[in-house]
Amino acid sequence: MEITENTGEVGVDHERSICRGMHLVWEDLTVVVPNFGNGHTRRLLDGLSGYAEPGRIMAIMGPSGSGKSTLLDSLAGRLSGNVVMTGNVLLNGKKRRLDYGVLAYVTQEDILLGTLTVRETLTYSANLRLPTSMTIEEVNGIVEGTIIEMGLQECADRLIGNWHLRGISGGEKKRLSIALEILTRPCLLFLDEPTSGLDSASAFFVVQTLRNIAHDGRTVIASIHQPSSEVFALFDDLFLLSGGQTVYFGAAKLAIEFFANSGFPCPSRRNPSDHFLRCINSDFDVVTMSLLEHHRIREIQKSSDPMMNLAAVEIKAKLIEKYRCSEYATSARIRIREISTVEGLAIERKGGSQAKWWKQLSTLTLRSFVNMSRDVGYYWLRIVVYITLSLCVGSIFYDVGTSYTAILARGACGGFVAGFMTFMSIGGFPSFLEEMKVSIEKGSVDITGLLCIFCPISSLLSHLWL
Numbered sequence: 001m002e003i004t005e006n007t008g009e010v011g012v013d014h015e016r017s018i019c020r021g022m023h024l025v026w027e028d029l030t031v032v033v034p035n036f037g038n039g040h041t042r043r044l045l046d047g048l049s050g051y052a053e054p055g056r057i058m059a060i061m062g063p064s065g066s067g068k069s070t071l072l073d074s075l076a077g078r079l080s081g082n083v084v085m086t087g088n089v090l091l092n093g094k095k096r097r098l099d100y101g102v103l104a105y106v107t108q109e110d111i112l113l114g115t116l117t118v119r120e121t122l123t124y125s126a127n128l129r130l131p132t133s134m135t136i137e138e139v140n141g142i143v144e145g146t147i148i149e150m151g152l153q154e155c156a157d158r159l160i161g162n163w164h165l166r167g168i169s170g171g172e173k174k175r176l177s178i179a180l181e182i183l184t185r186p187c188l189l190f191l192d193e194p195t196s197g198l199d200s201a202s203a204f205f206v207v208q209t210l211r212n213i214a215h216d217g218r219t220v221i222a223s224i225h226q227p228s229s230e231v232f233a234l235f236d237d238l239f240l241l242s243g244g245q246t247v248y249f250g251a252a253k254l255a256i257e258f259f260a261n262s263g264f265p266c267p268s269r270r271n272p273s274d275h276f277l278r279c280i281n282s283d284f285d286v287v288t289m290s291l292l293e294h295h296r297i298r299e300i301q302k303s304s305d306p307m308m309n310l311a312a313v314e315i316k317a318k319l320i321e322k323y324r325c326s327e328y329a330t331s332a333r334i335r336i337r338e339i340s341t342v343e344g345l346a347i348e349r350k351g352g353s354q355a356k357w358w359k360q361l362s363t364l365t366l367r368s369f370v371n372m373s374r375d376v377g378y379y380w381l382r383i384v385v386y387i388t389l390s391l392c393v394g395s396i397f398y399d400v401g402t403s404y405t406a407i408l409a410r411g412a413c414g415g416f417v418a419g420f421m422t423f424m425s426i427g428g429f430p431s432f433l434e435e436m437k438v439s440i441e442k443g444s445v446d447i448t449g450l451l452c453i454f455c456p457i458s459s460l461l462s463h464l465w466l
Helices: 013-019 068-076 118-129 136-149 170-182 200-215 252-261 272-280 285-292 295-304 312-324 327-341 357-374 376-396 406-426 429-441 447-452 456-465
Strands: 002-004 009-011 024-033 042-052 057-061 084-091 103-106 188-192 219-224 237-242 245-251
Touching (some): 024 327, 042 068, 042 237, 042 245, 057 068, 057 200, 068 188, 068 219, 118 136, 118 357, 136 170, 170 188, 170 200, 188 200, 237 272, 245 312, 245 327, 252 312, 272 312, 312 327, 376 406
Parallel strands (some): 103 188, 188 219
Antiparallel strands (some): 237 245
16 A cells, blocks of 8 residues: 655545546435424425535525525435435445445534644544554654644644644644545545635635545535635536525636626626625615615615616526526536436445454553543542542541441541542533543544443453454
8 A cells, every 4th residue: 555645645546436436416405404493494405406416515505594505414414313315315326325435524513622733633643543554654644644634733733722722823733623524535525614714815725625635536415604706717617506406516717607697797996795695685685775775874875876776586486487497406416316316436435434343442541541641630630639538538537446346437438539530520420521522522532432442351352343
């Protein structure tokens, strides 16, 4: 197995052939929430259809509450149990489960252990997810290549930070979350607002990196709230949503032409994404119309921005209807049929982590010891409490004697110590839940690995059973 240390990519031709040609199609995708308040049903997505191709990066845009995250969760199979989804999601023309190694998902929330450094976080994740047959030099090469690729060299040896430790910035945490997912070079990469909380330069750098990943043959789908004009120019395809309905789907560079043909041209010096969201965001129609009632503001708006003469809900309805009858929708339906009928390359099924159970056990144990030793509230404060308790109990029950009446005192002492130790041990569950959440969210361990957290015996038995 060859490793390119400059880029951190696994040089395996078979793996590259698997990841190339992953065409994702969704047809008439509808998501509803039954019994959403007073017995009513809320429709989150309404008959969406589209596709994502390898070598291209697609942006899902829309105002808050338009259904961007819901669409990503639907495509990735991460919907909660209280929603109902109808429609078809096809991968290479067939309904398939998006297993580990094929799909990676970067959430809005950064789920990280604050007591570890950036390099330690990536190293532990690589040891848990990459094949055991890889040498230490190969794993370190992938880690270092990923650090360079995401521009994390300056903060590689700094702690991530938590409630009592000052660590890296929010933008660096976001880039670290993306780096954790691209370690294994997944075929499909989903990102839920990867540029949120980043400045314009960092956002451009992150999207540029995602574009490079897409051009390597991966399929990248990202929801973006409001990108700058430079970031918007990096996207190949655009899926514009509003109220769970399709406003536009097609090439990102043709969206300006679609809005112009629909009667809402984008001004020459305005950010296209700002113009799109301004047209379809109907949350502030009441405020806008109340301002337009003022005579002076009405005259100013009529002379400078004719679009303000219509409510956003009317503009949105007109755009949705225009798109349904447009050539963009027709070409999208034709392309969906072409992709759905042509089978792509076979997909190798991978069950959970590619590391052996004993490597998962050793890595998780080492990570837990490092996490606990650096967490003041979990480890060292607990030791101080134990020492203080020992001094107090030892002073109270000092020289209690060995007579018959001292048996009750000894029993009370034993019961108090046992009860106190039991309740103090329960205080360790938050740290365990934190590590388990990180492991499950990042897909770094399977069922066997989770059992490895408890004890080596359960790990061995579960491995033999599975």
